Amino acid sequence: MSYNLEIARSLVASAAQQGRGIATAGHLTTPAQTLELYEMEGCPFCRLVREALTDLDLDFISYPCPKGGDRFRPLVERLGGKQMFPYLMDPNTGTALYESADIIEYLYQQYGGRPAPRRFIVRTLRTAGALLASLPRGTRGIHCQPSEAPQQPLVLYSFEASPFARLVRERLTELQLPCLIRQCGRDQWQDWVMPPLREKLGMDYQPSQRNRKELMARAGSIAVPYLIDPNTGTQMFESKAIIDYLDRTYAR
Template sequence: MILPNNVIGHHIKSLQATTSTLLRGGRGNMGTPEPIMPEKMLVLYEHEACPYSRRVREVMTHLNLDYESRPSPHKGHVYRDELKARAGKAQVPFLIDDNTEDQILDSQAIIDHLFANYSKNGVTPERYQAPNGDKATVINKAASVVSMMRGVKAVHPDKNQARGRPDEPLHLYGFEASPFCRLVREKLSELEVGFISHSVAREQIEDIGAFGMRLGLGKYKPIKGGKREHVMQEVMHGKLQFPYLIDPNTDTQMFESKDILDYLEKTYG
């Protein structure tokens, strides 16, 4: 059953998205405050419910990297046909890195590439390795089950294709493990709307919290010189809340996942 985006439906979807976060054991939460950002934007063909794409997005958060997401869900055409032409098959995730002139199809190979080029020591940590080959674990597949009604396929591919891509990509600020960011990514995947994913990973214990409350006491202060400080001061003008969507096509900036979902459906649905 596809849940409506009313108050009750949104609460249920939020609980489902939270289940995915819990099943992943905290991956996609924390990251470096000083990422090694590539000069040219990384491009990732993916879709939200794919467990292999999730592995890559978790590493993007860990390394705090921004990238262009080109949602390629089942039944879709806006990016999926292009994916098939570039990669030789409609398989995700598929990474294009113009900084190194690499095009990589296998999720573990993508992860190794990201650590080799955009981490301080150039080595893939053991927890991000797949020693038995590029296989999704049972837990990772279970985390995908709760998203299977959303983000796994295009909801109306003919209309999506007729609309095509926005003139400019949308910008989404958040991090992989946030259940509210997940709901927005699912909607973007269903609608096949490309966007720049700005990873804003939690950088310290004071960043951990939920429902507006953090573990740290007193006034919140991001790590000085870190990415969160930059986003808070330069992008959100003193506020720090996720998800945060910027749509340059309509000059729209907004917080709150439910409001963003309503906006996306109205504008691109």
């Protein structure tokens, strides 16, 4: 399938998310240690948790558990007693949870200092939206493919509803590559203007969200996704280039 068609299908998936997973409202308490989420990109229930994490501006390590995966699926069964996803582990409190609704409620109470917003509470509508977002992507981000395991987790600057970052996260899942997700949710109106248009309009763009500021300092511009591979020293923008890199470096 052509890359342009993949992007088009990913855009449809983003639209089905009904506005969730784009903006960030921030959190009250910052975790001292990074949250751990055992999940798979194509799972609608995992998507609900990732949407909440973007809204809360909470970074997390994604441990991909695609169907047929042999790296992290068995670990979840040993830790929690069953292979069910998503599965959250919070090393700060010792909390471990299955069930997306329970995880979302925990995250807002523990780190948001507030109840979960209504758009996350209405479970039937929320789940329906997540299921609709999965349909355009078919089986992407669900099934395992052979790969070499990296020594250190990769780093991805992303936000949940980005159609471009989604393609990269799908490939990370399929290759079972653990990744630190650095949230880049939008928190001001200038963030909604695409980088080429900002440049064309000569906008004096100054990011305010923490990871966007860090990305600007690191790379000189802001675009999502942005990959850092500490195993090879590689750093790069552009989803297609990132996917090609992952295949060259880790796919078997």
